[in-house]
Amino acid sequence: MKEKKSDRRIGRTRRLMHEALMALIVEKGYEAVTVQDILDRADVGRSTFYAHYRDKDELLLSSFEQLRSLFEEQQQAIFAARRTGREPELNIVLELFRHTGEHHRLYKAIAGKQSGEMILKYLHRYLYNLLIGPHTEMMKGSVAPPVPVEVTTHHLVSSLLSLITWWLDSNMPFPPERMDEIFRILSTPTLEAAFGRKMEGKNTSEYPEGSVMAFYSRFIDRGCCPGK
Amino acid sequence: MKEKKSDRRIGRTRRLMHEALMALIVEKGYEAVTVQDILDRADVGRSTFYAHYRDKDELLLSSFEQLRSLFEEQQQAIFAARRTGREPELNIVLELFRHTGEHHRLYKAIAGKQSGEMILKYLHRYLYNLLIGPHTEMMKGSVAPPVPVEVTTHHLVSSLLSLITWWLDSNMPFPPERMDEIFRILSTPTLEAAFGRKMEGKNTSEYPEGSVMAFYSRFIDRGCCPGK
DNA sequence: TTTTCATCATACACCGTGTTCGATAAAAAA
DNA sequence: TTTTTTATCGAACACGGTGTATGATGAAAA
Numbered sequence: 001m002k003e004k005k006s007d008r009r010i011g012r013t014r015r016l017m018h019e020a021l022m023a024l025i026v027e028k029g030y031e032a033v034t035v036q037d038i039l040d041r042a043d044v045g046r047s048t049f050y051a052h053y054r055d056k057d058e059l060l061l062s063s064f065e066q067l068r069s070l071f072e073e074q075q076q077a078i079f080a081a082r083r084t085g086r087e088p089e090l091n092i093v094l095e096l097f098r099h100t101g102e103h104h105r106l107y108k109a110i111a112g113k114q115s116g117e118m119i120l121k122y123l124h125r126y127l128y129n130l131l132i133g134p135h136t137e138m139m140k141g142s143v144a145p146p147v148p149v150e151v152t153t154h155h156l157v158s159s160l161l162s163l164i165t166w167w168l169d170s171n172m173p174f175p176p177e178r179m180d181e182i183f184r185i186l187s188t189p190t191l192e193a194a195f196g197r198k199m200e201g202k203n204t205s206e207y208p209e210g211s212v213m214a215f216y217s218r219f220i221d222r223g224c225c226p227g228k
Numbered sequence: 229m230k231e232k233k234s235d236r237r238i239g240r241t242r243r244l245m246h247e248a249l250m251a252l253i254v255e256k257g258y259e260a261v262t263v264q265d266i267l268d269r270a271d272v273g274r275s276t277f278y279a280h281y282r283d284k285d286e287l288l289l290s291s292f293e294q295l296r297s298l299f300e301e302q303q304q305a306i307f308a309a310r311r312t313g314r315e316p317e318l319n320i321v322l323e324l325f326r327h328t329g330e331h332h333r334l335y336k337a338i339a340g341k342q343s344g345e346m347i348l349k350y351l352h353r354y355l356y357n358l359l360i361g362p363h364t365e366m367m368k369g370s371v372a373p374p375v376p377v378e379v380t381t382h383h384l385v386s387s388l389l390s391l392i393t394w395w396l397d398s399n400m401p402f403p404p405e406r407m408d409e410i411f412r413i414l415s416t417p418t419l420e421a422a423f424g425r426k427m428e429g430k431n432t433s434e435y436p437e438g439s440v441m442a443f444y445s446r447f448i449d450r451g452c453c454p455g456k
Numbered sequence: 457t458t459t460t461c462a463t464c465a466t467a468c469a470c471c472g473t474g475t476t477c478g479a480t481a482a483a484a485a486a
Numbered sequence: 487t488t489t490t491t492t493a494t495c496g497a498a499c500a501c502g503g504t505g506t507a508t509g510a511t512g513a514a515a516a
Contacts, residue, residue: 007483009493034472045495050474117345147410154394155387155414162386166379182375186383189417235514237462262503273464278505 014052016042018063021056025109030060030116057118064110064119068126071099093160093183097176100164104172111161112168120161127157142196152194159187242280244270246291249284253337258288258344285346292338292347296354299327321388321411325404328392332400339389340396348389355385370424380422387415 020041024033035056039046053059075095082090100107110119132153139149160183167179174182248269252261263284267274281287303323310318328335338347360381367377388411395407402410 007491007493009482013494035474036472046473047475047477047496048494051493055474113349121341146413151391151394151410152414155390158386158390159383162383162390163379166382170378182379185374185421186380186418189421190414193413193417235460235462237513241463263505264503274504275465275506275508276463279462283504 010052013042013044013048014062016044017049017052017059021059021063022106022109025114029114030109030118060110060116060119061122063106064122067103067106067110071096074099091180094176094180096160097164097167097179097183100168101172101176104168107164108168111165113165120165124157124161127160128153131157138195144196145194146196147194152191155194156187156191159183159190238280241270241272241276244272245277245280245287249287249291250334250337253342257342258337258346288338288344288347289350291334292350295331295334295338299324302327319408322404322408324388325392325395325407325411328396329400329404332396335392336396339393341393348393352385352389355388356381359385366423372424373422374424375422380419383422384415384419387411387418 017038020038021033024037024041033056035046035049038044038056038059039049053062075090075092078090078095100111109115111123132149135149135153139145145152163179163183163186167174245266248266249261252265252269261284263274263277266272266284266287267277281290303318303320306318306323328339337343339351360377363377363381367373373380391407391411391414395402
């Protein structure tokens with residue numbers, strides 16, 4: 001564990017530039033924001049900007065990375081608590097909506113309609129890679145799946161992202177719990193159909209409201225921890 | 229009917245610029261293409277370009293509009309033939325995949341990963357507005373739909389577009405018929421769930437493979453013709 | 457043939473980008 | 487505290503793309 005306590009000015013400057021970028025995205029959309037705008041808004045010298053980031057994209061990416069690692073830390077903590085005590089079952093989708101809602105100002109700038117497609121493509125790739133493995137594993141049972149795994153995974157990720165962006169752009173008219181429910185209503189039957197109705201019935205033969213999420217909860221256990 | 233036969237040079241120049249743009253999108257992606265690139269590739273004077281289009285976006289839009297009106301004409305023709313003789317049932321999704329496949333070079337440039345998000349947003353809005361009415365109509369039956377109409381429609385359009393772009397970006401590994409089948413497998417159960425399983429059973433109580441499409445076929449009848 | 461007008465080349469002002477460099481001052485180290 | 491380090495500043499710069507204006511040219515239409 002390395003504690004890197006560097007110059008206070010660095011954090012201050014970066015914070016100013018991040019805040020400026022977010023405000024500007026909300027105002028005029030990511031594409032329309034120029035580095036010059038950020039400089040003026042943050043009241044930072046031109047050379048200072050390029051001392052920290054190569055360009056606009058890298059600044060936005062770094063904002064997103066902060067959020068992502070924050071989310072992963074939280075999931076890590078929840079998972080750890082679940083190991084010891086008996087916490088409620090982990091619901092990754094619900095947690096995602098909660099996390100998005102908690103930082104909705106930032107996410108609205110980063111992933112809303114106003115933002116560029118860059119982050120969304122990045123997110124799509126991220127989630128796709130997270131899910132393609134487990135999905136393939138689940139496919140093992142059926143010899144001739146009705147729909148190829150890649151298509152199903154791509155479809156599922158697109159659905160989730162489209163729901164999240166819709167939620168943000170509509171100023172979150174429903175609580176995260178309702179969004180999680182909507183996602184389940186829309187996706188569970190699709191998953192069952194795509195996997196040839198061979199969804200692993202680990203404890204129940206029917207598919208009660210927790211079944212899909214139970215799968216994703218198990219996936220998080222495997223996919224999240226060995227990495228660290 | 230006005231036959232506007234204007235200067236032959238106009239069509240020639242426009243065609244050159246369109247071809248140049250398409251080729252360049254395939255090569256380096258829409259965002260990276262500059263007006264200067266188009267000028268060089270098409271071997272057209274700078275002022276000539278601006279005499280036809282305001283900017284890069286307008287050129288791309290006009291390409292897309294050509295394709296869209298071509299598609300609508302074809303649907304119009306099919307519908308007319310269906311009125312008189314007994315043609316097979318109209319399947320708008322299948323037709324869409326066929327049309328996309330027939331002009332896959334153009335669509336790959338326009339709607340593939342290489343392209344900007346502009347056209348996709350445009351398409352999304354177009355399809356959403358096409359579907360939101362009929363969906364609302366279908367909702368009439370259920371007092372408390374499990375999922376709001378706007379969300380369902382948004383979700384369905386996102387699914388279709390994500391399938392189409394996946395198909396294009398993957399170099400169309402399946403024929404349109406298979407893609408239509410995949411779309412049906414993925415979407416039919418979702419629609420049934422979203423509409424509270426009150427899908428209009430007009431002639432059958434079960435929902436055979438044609439049921440969703442039967443609905444969209446009826447929708448096309450109403451939505452496409454009164455406009456002209 | 458005459459007229460029309462699409463095209464062309466050139467020139468231009470404007471703006472955003474990304475880099476360089478020496479001076480300044482704030483923070484960290486001594 | 488003094489000294490050292492270094493993040494920041496501001497100005498200048500070259501580069502490239504944008505969109506406009508203009509007069510000449512020549513191809514198409516009348």
